[in-house]
Amino acid sequence: xxxxxxxxxxxxxxxxxxxxxxxxxxxxxxxxxxxxxxxxxxxxxxxxxxxxxxxxxxxxxxxxxxxxxxxxxxxxxxxxxxxxxxxxxxxxx
Numbered sequence: 001x002x003x004x005x006x007x008x009x010x011x012x013x014x015x016x017x018x019x020x021x022x023x024x025x026x027x028x029x030x031x032x033x034x035x036x037x038x039x040x041x042x043x044x045x046x047x048x049x050x051x052x053x054x055x056x057x058x059x060x061x062x063x064x065x066x067x068x069x070x071x072x073x074x075x076x077x078x079x080x081x082x083x084x085x086x087x088x089x090x091x092x093x
């Protein structure tokens with residue numbers, strides 16, 4: 001099993017420290033690994049580390065602007081905006 005596959009497996013099992021360690025190993029040997037950067041963004045988000053998650057997304061954008069993870073984030077953002085636009089708050093006096 002590759003380190004990236006191990007990291008994803010650990011992430012899915014909720015073993016965040018193990019996932020983090022595997023991702024760090026992948027990124028230490030290949031800082032431009034787009035899949036590792038995408039999974040790091042997911043891991044950091046789950047861990048509540050928003051600044052680190054944003055940093056991983058920014059690095060991913062520099063490495064691969066067309067990565068499926070970034071496309072999915074944009075698609076969900078658009079869907080949310082569409083849904084939010086259908087509702088307007090109603091305030092009663």
